[in-house]
Amino acid sequence: MKVPNLLTCNSLSLPIGIVVLLMTGCQLWSATEEVKAPSTNRIQPASPLFASALEPIKITPSKMGPADLIHLRDTYAKLTPEVQDPKQQQQMRKRLASLEMLLAEQEQEQGLTSDTGYYQQAIQTYLGIQKEEHLGEDGAHISYQLSRAYDLQGNAQASFAELSSLIQTYPTSRYIAEAHFRQGEYLYAKGEFSRAVEAYNQAVTFPNSEYFAMSAYMLGWSQFNLDNQQQAAQAFGKVLDKYLGAESWQFGEPEDEQPLRAGEQRLVNDSVRIMSLIFSYASNEQSLLSFIENIGARRYEHILFDGLAQLQLNNDRFKDSANAYLAFAQRHPTHPLAADFYVKHIDAYILGEFPSLVMPAKQGYVEMFGINGSSWATQPKSIQQKLTPYLRQYLNELAQYEHARAQLLVSRSESNTQQQHIAAFISAARWYQEYIDTFENEKDTIEKRFLLAESLHDGGQILAAITEFERYAYDIPQGNKAADAAYAAILSYRKLLNTSATDTDTSLVTASFASQEKFINTFTTDKRANDIALLLMQTRFTNKEYPVAIELANWLMSRYNNALGKNNSDKTSQIYLSASLVAAHSLFAIQDFTNAEQAYQKVLAQLNTKDKRYVDMQERLAVSIYRQGELAQTNQQLDQAVSLWQRIVTELPNSQVRLNAQYDAATLLLQQQNWSAAIALLTDFASRFEQHPLTQGIADKLIFAYEKNEQWELAADGLYEIWQQTPQQEEGRLALWTAAEYYQKAQLRSKYLPAYRQYAHTYPAPFDTATEVRFLMSEFYLTSNEDSKRRYWLNKLITADKQAGENRTVRSQYLAAKASMVFAKDAVYVFNQIKLTLPLKLSLTKKRQAMDTAIAKFDQVMAYGVAELSSAANYQIAEIFRVFSIDLMTSERPKGLSVLALEQYELLLEEQTYPFEEQAIELHESNVQRSWQGNYDQWVENSINQLSKLLPVRYGKQAITGELANELF
Numbered sequence: 001m002k003v004p005n006l007l008t009c010n011s012l013s014l015p016i017g018i019v020v021l022l023m024t025g026c027q028l029w030s031a032t033e034e035v036k037a038p039s040t041n042r043i044q045p046a047s048p049l050f051a052s053a054l055e056p057i058k059i060t061p062s063k064m065g066p067a068d069l070i071h072l073r074d075t076y077a078k079l080t081p082e083v084q085d086p087k088q089q090q091q092m093r094k095r096l097a098s099l100e101m102l103l104a105e106q107e108q109e110q111g112l113t114s115d116t117g118y119y120q121q122a123i124q125t126y127l128g129i130q131k132e133e134h135l136g137e138d139g140a141h142i143s144y145q146l147s148r149a150y151d152l153q154g155n156a157q158a159s160f161a162e163l164s165s166l167i168q169t170y171p172t173s174r175y176i177a178e179a180h181f182r183q184g185e186y187l188y189a190k191g192e193f194s195r196a197v198e199a200y201n202q203a204v205t206f207p208n209s210e211y212f213a214m215s216a217y218m219l220g221w222s223q224f225n226l227d228n229q230q231q232a233a234q235a236f237g238k239v240l241d242k243y244l245g246a247e248s249w250q251f252g253e254p255e256d257e258q259p260l261r262a263g264e265q266r267l268v269n270d271s272v273r274i275m276s277l278i279f280s281y282a283s284n285e286q287s288l289l290s291f292i293e294n295i296g297a298r299r300y301e302h303i304l305f306d307g308l309a310q311l312q313l314n315n316d317r318f319k320d321s322a323n324a325y326l327a328f329a330q331r332h333p334t335h336p337l338a339a340d341f342y343v344k345h346i347d348a349y350i351l352g353e354f355p356s357l358v359m360p361a362k363q364g365y366v367e368m369f370g371i372n373g374s375s376w377a378t379q380p381k382s383i384q385q386k387l388t389p390y391l392r393q394y395l396n397e398l399a400q401y402e403h404a405r406a407q408l409l410v411s412r413s414e415s416n417t418q419q420q421h422i423a424a425f426i427s428a429a430r431w432y433q434e435y436i437d438t439f440e441n442e443k444d445t446i447e448k449r450f451l452l453a454e455s456l457h458d459g460g461q462i463l464a465a466i467t468e469f470e471r472y473a474y475d476i477p478q479g480n481k482a483a484d485a486a487y488a489a490i491l492s493y494r495k496l497l498n499t500s501a502t503d504t505d506t507s508l509v510t511a512s513f514a515s516q517e518k519f520i521n522t523f524t525t526d527k528r529a530n531d532i533a534l535l536l537m538q539t540r541f542t543n544k545e546y547p548v549a550i551e552l553a554n555w556l557m558s559r560y561n562n563a564l565g566k567n568n569s570d571k572t573s574q575i576y577l578s579a580s581l582v583a584a585h586s587l588f589a590i591q592d593f594t595n596a597e598q599a600y601q602k603v604l605a606q607l608n609t610k611d612k613r614y615v616d617m618q619e620r621l622a623v624s625i626y627r628q629g630e631l632a633q634t635n636q637q638l639d640q641a642v643s644l645w646q647r648i649v650t651e652l653p654n655s656q657v658r659l660n661a662q663y664d665a666a667t668l669l670l671q672q673q674n675w676s677a678a679i680a681l682l683t684d685f686a687s688r689f690e691q692h693p694l695t696q697g698i699a700d701k702l703i704f705a706y707e708k709n710e711q712w713e714l715a716a717d718g719l720y721e722i723w724q725q726t727p728q729q730e731e732g733r734l735a736l737w738t739a740a741e742y743y744q745k746a747q748l749r750s751k752y753l754p755a756y757r758q759y760a761h762t763y764p765a766p767f768d769t770a771t772e773v774r775f776l777m778s779e780f781y782l783t784s785n786e787d788s789k790r791r792y793w794l795n796k797l798i799t800a801d802k803q804a805g806e807n808r809t810v811r812s813q814y815l816a817a818k819a820s821m822v823f824a825k826d827a828v829y830v831f832n833q834i835k836l837t838l839p840l841k842l843s844l845t846k847k848r849q850a851m852d853t854a855i856a857k858f859d860q861v862m863a864y865g866v867a868e869l870s871s872a873a874n875y876q877i878a879e880i881f882r883v884f885s886i887d888l889m890t891s892e893r894p895k896g897l898s899v900l901a902l903e904q905y906e907l908l909l910e911e912q913t914y915p916f917e918e919q920a921i922e923l924h925e926s927n928v929q930r931s932w933q934g935n936y937d938q939w940v941e942n943s944i945n946q947l948s949k950l951l952p953v954r955y956g957k958q959a960i961t962g963e964l965a966n967e968l969f
Helices: 016-025 066-082 086-110 120-131 138-153 156-169 176-189 193-203 212-225 229-244 262-281 285-295 301-314 318-331 338-351 355-369 381-411 415-438 445-458 462-475 481-497 506-522 529-542 546-559 571-589 593-606 612-634 638-651 657-671 675-688 693-708 712-725 730-745 749-762 767-783 787-802 810-833 840-863 867-889 899-933 938-950 957-968
Strands: none
Touching (some): 176 212, 193 212, 212 229, 285 301, 318 338, 338 381, 381 445, 415 445, 462 506, 506 546, 593 612, 657 675, 712 730, 712 749, 730 749, 867 938
């Protein structure tokens, strides 16, 4: 390995004379070094072992003659002791050692004699420098140069030892990759391949090193010499990864690759050569495939497969060569070289004289690269054009070979050849077909099409043969035999349909009669056309191809256009009637109901009334009219729809569709808000068809009509009847609720009050509705002044709200609060009725108890949190306290008191009254404060009025108005 070595230069802080010498010395390069390849009896690399795969940069340094070098060396030797600075003196010694190396290289090149070795002086100098301290980064350089000097002197062992020291001491130096590589060289040369593997493995851990490729290459050889074939292949693979790329091949990438330099190409070629040899030792292409699976896909896979195949071909191992080519083509069928490799695989069989393998191989080519293959659609046009010549050749050969083989088998009488000759015909047809698909516009394709049809027919593929016969008959002009070919296709269809395996194949039936239709349209004057048309008409109708069936029916009726009576015994009448029936049914099926009606009228004219089909045709006629009504309804022609349906009721009253017609007419009249007419039809329907399922929905429609016609009592009666039938169902509950509302609208208290009462007692849920019903009941009795009954329902409201739980609502709370207010006012009434009379203690106790009861009632009202009721309750409580204080002051005085005693009694009453009056004031003031939050209502105003009387100075009208204004604004 040639390794250039540039001498470093550091001239800082040196005397001027020495600096001049150093500047001259800095231009020097060391001589190059070449290590010879080791000898071995095993297979060795094709190129010199240590020839660099990298082309070194050519630098032509200025050279000095031996005399100049000697002079310069002596000058350095003389000046070095004079330098006082230790660092500078160390640099001087390193340059002196470099000069010794250069001088030794020149002497060695010139063949001058040396008693102690050319490099001994340099070695001694480097050894001396190594003993010094503070070498720093220069230590790695000194160690590297010393190992190099040993190696150039021929002391490989010492060089190896120094490299070991360099690796151990300076593991991160820039020489580390080369050091491992040099050790590998030494060990490989000694035949110590296991240790060489270790060294080279260390070297390849530096992928950016200039020694990486050569290290990987020699690693492969080391593994090879150890019979580690798999590891050897992986090592050589690293060389290919380095120069050819480690990424996988991608479809559509350009074929052009950057050319390698000569040394790189030699290294790649030799790596491929030895890898091919390794794969050939194992299981040929399988070992190569396993190798790729192990390292991952690579873009240079084709090189490996080609190298292996060529190696096997050179060794006359034709099958192995073919297998290698085939393996690549199968692995990468869209690769630009896949088809070429496949052809080489075929050629290998030809060269090896394996005729039994050639045709299957050509078949494989067609299956992979042909127009029906897996890769054709993904190939660019350029590749398709490259494939075409081989496809033409191989398809021709395959088809002719199979056809000839089939005919040969047919000529034999043995029964066991029947399946063989059928398979051969089918195979021939396959290749004819692919030839036609591939070369559709070629001149010889017509001939291939005929051969295709023949092969299919002889191979028992009747349906496929029919297709080709029809192409021959209709697509390719064939003269007078065209009609016969078309008729042969029809007969073939019939043959297929007569077999048990295909008699239910509707697609086959459709195709069969499509062929007949084409015959009729193409060969109209042929005498076979009428019979074909009749069968075709029936089949098209069966297959629901109604427009075509109508055309054929009209075509047949035009052929038999004589007037026909009721006698349907002759063939002509039967054909005409069949055509009429098909036309009528087909028009009905495509929803052309107007023409269908006329067609059925025409059919009825041909039938006797005793004919069993007569009633059915009448029903069809009625349905046609009914469908017209439906279409009119869809098109918003409502009057026309009603008219059509009424025609059925009057003209065809016995038809089954009459019920639907009458029912739908009534429904449509409801939509038109013609309530009276709708009610008439519905009531008639309900009475006429009492047991019919549709009658069950009549009640709902009648109720709806009554509602819209504001016949509330009739609507309510219907709903009440529904409730009576389904009291446990949701439908019944809603019916009772609505019936009560309608009775109320009809102002029938005798009916709506029991209905609401029944609802309230029967349906506690849903809670909202039950609450409203209870409230309505209380309001009804309020209007009728039935206080006890009203309070019964008010109490129901309160109790239900308490027990509602999570169902409780704002509305139920509000109504319960209002109900509680009624009972609170009742308590106030009782309170007000009690007068304070003598004996005062007894009447006062009753009054106080009544007061406490009333206050408790109002507290219950306030507990509901309803703002308007809370202010009212608060006011009422305040008034209770105020009235109590007034009643106390105006209570009856004891008889017979003296003036002084009476005065004392009055004072005592005032003391007793004062707290109640203060409590009243406080409560009224709290009510007034509600206005501060914007809750100003009648009861707040009443409190203000009372306060203006109780505290006129503070709550005079003008003052309170101003305060309120300030609060509000």
